[in-house]
Amino acid sequence: MSSSDPNKLISKADKLTKLSLTRWSADWKSATLLYEQAANGFRVSKDYEKAKLAFEKASKGQEMLASPWDAAKHMESAAALAKELRNWTEVIDFYRRASELYMQCDRPQPASDSLAKAARALEDALPDDAVQLYTDACVILEDDGKEQMAFDLYRAAASIYVKLEKFTDAATFLLRLGLAADKCNARNSQCKAYLSAIIVYLYAHDLKQAEKCYNDCSQIDAFLRSDQNRCASKLLSAYTEGDVEEIKRVAQSSTISNLDNVIIKLARKLPTGDVAELKEEAAKGEEEALDENDLT
Amino acid sequence: MTVIDILFRVDEICKKYDKYDPEKQREANAFLDDAFPRLYSLVEADIEKALAKSDKVSTEKNRAAAVALSAEIRRIKARLMEEVPKLQKLAKKKVKGLSKEDHETRFDIVLALPDRIKAIPDGSTAAASQSGGWGTSSSNKKIKFDSSEERLGSDFYQQTEESDQFRQEYEMRKMKQDEGLDVISEGLDTLKNIALDMNEEIDRQVPLMDEIETKVDKTTSDIRKNNVRLKKTITQIRSSRNFCIDIILLCIILGIAFYLYK
Numbered sequence: 249m250s251s252s253d254p255n256k257l258i259s260k261a262d263k264l265t266k267l268s269l270t271r272w273s274a275d276w277k278s279a280t281l282l283y284e285q286a287a288n289g290f291r292v293s294k295d296y297e298k299a300k301l302a303f304e305k306a307s308k309g310q311e312m313l314a315s316p317w318d319a320a321k322h323m324e325s326a327a328a329l330a331k332e333l334r335n336w337t338e339v340i341d342f343y344r345r346a347s348e349l350y351m352q353c354d355r356p357q358p359a360s361d362s363l364a365k366a367a368r369a370l371e372d373a374l375p376d377d378a379v380q381l382y383t384d385a386c387v388i389l390e391d392d393g394k395e396q397m398a399f400d401l402y403r404a405a406a407s408i409y410v411k412l413e414k415f416t417d418a419a420t421f422l423l424r425l426g427l428a429a430d431k432c433n434a435r436n437s438q439c440k441a442y443l444s445a446i447i448v449y450l451y452a453h454d455l456k457q458a459e460k461c462y463n464d465c466s467q468i469d470a471f472l473r474s475d476q477n478r479c480a481s482k483l484l485s486a487y488t489e490g491d492v493e494e495i496k497r498v499a500q501s502s503t504i505s506n507l508d509n510v511i512i513k514l515a516r517k518l519p520t521g522d523v524a525e526l527k528e529e530a531a532k533g534e535e536e537a538l539d540e541n542d543l544t
Numbered sequence: 545m546t547v548i549d550i551l552f553r554v555d556e557i558c559k560k561y562d563k564y565d566p567e568k569q570r571e572a573n574a575f576l577d578d579a580f581p582r583l584y585s586l587v588e589a590d591i592e593k594a595l596a597k598s599d600k601v602s603t604e605k606n607r608a609a610a611v612a613l614s615a616e617i618r619r620i621k622a623r624l625m626e627e628v629p630k631l632q633k634l635a636k637k638k639v640k641g642l643s644k645e646d647h648e649t650r651f652d653i654v655l656a657l658p659d660r661i662k663a664i665p666d667g668s669t670a671a672a673s674q675s676g677g678w679g680t681s682s683s684n685k686k687i688k689f690d691s692s693e694e695r696l697g698s699d700f701y702q703q704t705e706e707s708d709q710f711r712q713e714y715e716m717r718k719m720k721q722d723e724g725l726d727v728i729s730e731g732l733d734t735l736k737n738i739a740l741d742m743n744e745e746i747d748r749q750v751p752l753m754d755e756i757e758t759k760v761d762k763t764t765s766d767i768r769k770n771n772v773r774l775k776k777t778i779t780q781i782r783s784s785r786n787f788c789i790d791i792i793l794l795c796i797i798l799g800i801a802f803y804l805y806k
Contacts, residue, residue, distance in 0.1 A: 396748040434747065436740035502733040 280309030
């Protein structure tokens with residue numbers, strides 16, 4: 249049966265589903281079966297467009313048969329084929345639909361998985377949408393209480409932001425990662441996340457933000473006691489002293505080499521801009537304070 | 545006969561016929577009358593021994609052995625310094641048969657003795673620089689351990705060549721050890737990071753394993769239930785009554801077939 253022409257199978261299945269005078273109710277069961285076979289046939293013959301269509305119809309059939317799980321699976325296959333065709337809007341649509349169906353089955357993990365797959369597919373083409381998808385995936389997991397799975401997603405989202413040079417957003421994401429890690433008691437990931445956030449701020453040449461971030465993180469006990477804390481304090485003190493050699497040396501240290509690849513690349517490129525002018529700014533700020541005192 | 549054997553035999557023969565040696569007789573006789581030469585020769589012998597030991601110290605590689613030898617030399621020196629006042633007294637005594645010049649020379653050599661004794665190197669010059677203050681208080685000869693100022697001059701340089709090398713070697717070894725320790729610490733850092741990541745990963749797997757466990761438990765109970773039902777159905781189908789009925793019908797059919805064929 250499956251060896252026969254997939255086109256014929258599709259037309260047959262269509263006939264089964266179309267309501268007409270002779271047919272009062274659509275026979276979804278056999279139709280879905282035929283659709284599935286047709287889709288496999290198309291996939292084998294590498295006719296992606298038709299295969300995608302067939303998978304869509306098969307998924308609809310499964311929905312009608314009240315099995316959202318199979319429907320979601322077919323949607324995912326359709327989306328994978330859409331990715332091959334580089335039809336990005338369809339990719340997003342299909343993966344979102346698949347995730348909704350998974351949620352209907354009360355299975356949040358595959359739901360977030362499908363969103364993550366979508367985001368990964370879109371990373372190069374539509375990075376903003378990709379980030380949105382990653383965020384949604386993380387939200388689903390957090391609602392379910394499974395933050396640990398979200399770590400990878402947060403990291404990927406942060407790296408996309410870094411690529412887009414939106415450093416504040418990247419740092420925000422890393423801090424959210426730290427929060428998630430805190431909930432699961434994953435101290436190492438948490439401290440690494442905070443250190444990465446500080447490095448991102450420094451790369452954006454925003455010393456004040458970095459220091460603020462460092463102060464915030466120092467409130468947290470786990471971070472205070474960790475290696476990453478010492479590394480961060482060394483880095484910040486090197487910045488305030490304007491010591492380029494020290495910055496480079498800290499960036500080469502093993503604590504930083506244990507972080508994410510993207511962050512390591514940023515760290516090695518430190519210091520960006522003129523460290524001396526940062527020192528001057530800091531000194532000027534202090535002087536201005538003194539002047540105010542003199543006036544009063 | 546080897547050379548060594550010859551030497552030994554000669555030594556034994558000499559010892560045997562020592563009593564016929566006129567020079568030795570004279571010495572022995574001389575010492576019977578005069579205590580001074582006797583004591584002086586003993587002191588000289590001790591000084592020679594001490595000098596030989598100090599030579600050994602300078603060539604000794606093992607630091608502990610060198611320190612032990614130096615301590616021995618110091619002991620010998622202290623003893624000799626005690627003997628010196630005795631010698632001085634003996635030198636002053638009038639001895640018959642001794643000319644005035646001899647007398648004076650005796651006195652002079654006794655005076656020269658303390659300097660000679662002090663000049664024996666005993667490896668304590670490093671400590672002497674720290675305890676330079678002690679060297680000045682020379683009133684109590686018996687307790688003097690460390691060298692005087694002049695010793696600092698001559699022996700000081702000799703020692704620093706060795707100690708210089710030693711110090712250099714020590715510094716180099718320390719540097720090498722530091723490098724090795726740095727490498728080890730980096731490796732340990734990496735290991736620590738890997739171990740922590742593994743820890744977190746395993747923590748992540750724990751709830752998944754729990755889910756798998758519940759699901760598998762549910763599945764096994766379902767399968768068991770199904771098995772029981774299947775068994776019931778099969779036994780119903782294959783109940784003995786049906787079986788007997790099947791056999792009887794089969795026999796009847798065979799009988800009919802046989803009859804028809806016949």
